[in-house]
Amino acid sequence: MTWLVILLCFLGYMAAHIADISVQNQSLMDNELINLLLKLRNEEFYDTLLVYGKDCEFHSVIKNVDVAVVLVSDSMNFEWNFSSLTLILSCGPDIDNGGPNSTSIKLQRNRRLVLLKEDFQPSNICNIYTQKEQYNIALVRENFTKSKSIYTCRYFQDPNVDEVNLSGTKPIFIEQFQNMKGKAIRIVPDLLPPRVMLYQDANDGELKMIGYVANLITNFAQKVNATLQLDFLKPSTSITEISRMAKDDELDMGITLEASLNTSNLETSSYPYLLTSYCLMVQVPAKFPYNLVYALIVDPLVLGIIFVLFLLLSVLLIYSQKMSWQDLSVANILLNDKSLRGLLGQSFPFPLNASKKLRLIFTILCFASIMLTTMYEAYLQSFFTNPPSEPEICSFQDVGSYNRRIAMSALEVNGLIKTNNSHFREIRMDDLEIFDNMPECYELRDAFNLSYNYVVTGDRWRSYAEQQTLFKEPVFYFARDLCFSRLIFLSVPLRRHLPYRHLFDEHMMQQHEFGFVNYWMSHSFFDMVRLGLTSLKDLSRPLAYTPSLLMDDISWIMKIYLAAIVLCVFCFLLEIGVDKWKRWMKFRNLQILNTC
């Protein structure tokens, strides 16, 4: 066992050393270059070397270097699947052309050391690389052994080349985009509040942006000392148009959020900025009117149970009064006045010398009456103060069954169809109202128009929720059970070869880390109010007078009562008439008998 442990320790020790660059057997030139590679490795770690170009000094150096090496002779036409901690060694100033965009994007940020013939001008080479959007470039001449000087391209400086001494302490590569010295970033905003809102500053009259996406970008520009160049010709552009412009390199950053539903746009978008849900925004169901409350609490099943209870109590009362079934008849059971009055909570005559059993039954009757009357009283009063609501939408299938269709823009519908969203397929097409004009659909939603239900992302809902706190009653609710997706990634469109993409992603995460994004989002509604994009008005259109019970609502009870009275009178008259007629018949029969 011990020897195994010792062997493992030895292997671990060896492995730790293998990662180092070993200097074994080399010429003088190799020695200097290896020192340079060591210096670069100290500046920023790399674990892979990509050697590009025809045979040169680098090829002999790498034989003595214990780092993974990828050799590429002429074309970069392959998918870069190796480490991203790569140092590129380039033999000669040729720039790799062709190759997939994914490879060039992955390698764009990597440092590149170029070996030059003695007669090349470093500044020209830097310009060539700059045009190809390669910024991390250092150059060494073939007489590097003697001069020991390294030329490094500095994009934001004049002259654009810096000479660095191998033995000096000056860094060879620096993060150039840390300070962009006022360089312009081309932006195109989509002006969808509350993400991006344009306004004119009262102090200096400049056009400025606010909103939780706009703030992210203005802060970034400030951080890297850049200026924002707004495309004034068409300040409001749709998301699809901005996406297309990002793909065609017509802008640097789009000030909007696009859903990364499709992996093909990962190259032209940032790291996800917001993770949010994409759900329905459904109208709060209406309350039942007051005149229906009584009908609601009269449940046939409960009435049936009460009726059975009444019959049972009647039978028990009849039996226990004389301890016999003598008085048992349908009329006595159905029209038992003690049982009826007892259940209705009315007083009724209590026999003077009642037996124990009879008293027990009266106790049960009284208890039942207290339970019934208090239950209905409580039911009725609580429903009158707060009437129950109509049923909510519970699934995508019955979205249409409440006469409220879903208003959606054609863009969103296409996105959901393209991604084969399983929830979306459950909705019948008849239940959708598709708007070709996206802003029109959003206007209806912003106005809380009650003709439709809507689709909303979680971040947008936050400001609606904030706005609804001002309403007398909320109009819509965020249906957490009715989501097309509970997790969508929203990212900012970026140009494919944006050289400061990594700085932007880092900035974005820092803003989240410090809680700025959350703060901006919670303030977005009040920013909208401040800029006049929405108002503090109550859009719930509360009814000025909520009709309570009117005489009209109970008139039908009176009418039925009148009809019943009329029927009773009729029956009474009929009874008297029948009696009179019987007596008259008897009298006549007697007369006939007498005459006989």
Ligand SMILES: *[C@@H]1O[C@H](CO)[C@@H](O)[C@H](O)[C@H]1NC(C)=O
């Ligand atoms: C060092 O390299 C030379 C040729 O450049 C070779 O002759 C010699 O054997 C090598 N030595 C070792 C120890 O590899």
Ligand SMILES: *[C@@H]1O[C@H](CO)[C@@H](O)[C@H](O)[C@H]1NC(C)=O
């Ligand atoms: C890189 O990965 C892709 C997809 O995973 C594959 O098609 C390609 O052959 C790989 N390239 C290399 C050089 O391994």
Ligand SMILES: *[C@@H]1O[C@H](CO)[C@@H](O)[C@H](O)[C@H]1NC(C)=O
């Ligand atoms: C690569 O990017 C260029 C623009 O930078 C674009 O025109 C081209 O279509 C992209 N190629 C692929 C395969 O996406």
Ligand SMILES: *[C@@H]1O[C@H](CO)[C@@H](O)[C@H](O)[C@H]1NC(C)=O
């Ligand atoms: C190296 O070459 C450059 C360009 O040819 C020349 O200007 C420089 O003096 C050379 N350095 C040495 C030490 O020979």
Ligand SMILES: *[C@@H]1O[C@H](CO)[C@@H](O)[C@H](O)[C@H]1NC(C)=O
């Ligand atoms: C580089 O630094 C060394 C030692 O610090 C110094 O002797 C040498 O003159 C420097 N060379 C240049 C070109 O600055």
Ligand SMILES: *[C@@H]1O[C@H](CO)[C@@H](O)[C@H](O)[C@H]1NC(C)=O
């Ligand atoms: C920012 O850029 C401006 C040029 O637009 C420059 O004058 C200024 O010095 C830069 N700020 C910093 C801190 O470098």
Ligand SMILES: *[C@@H]1O[C@H](CO)[C@@H](O)[C@H](O)[C@H]1NC(C)=O
């Ligand atoms: C992704 O987008 C491309 C072009 O925009 C489209 O051709 C492709 O079908 C999309 N893929 C999916 C899965 O939506």
Ligand SMILES: *[C@@H]1O[C@H](CO)[C@@H](O)[C@H](O)[C@H]1NC(C)=O
């Ligand atoms: C969509 O998904 C369902 C199952 O989830 C599958 O049966 C159907 O073929 C898919 N349709 C498309 C166009 O991918």
Ligand SMILES: *[C@@H]1O[C@H](CO)[C@@H](O)[C@H](O)[C@H]1NC(C)=O
């Ligand atoms: C709501 O939208 C419908 C259809 O677009 C329209 O007819 C109606 O006037 C709107 N209602 C309000 C209160 O704006």
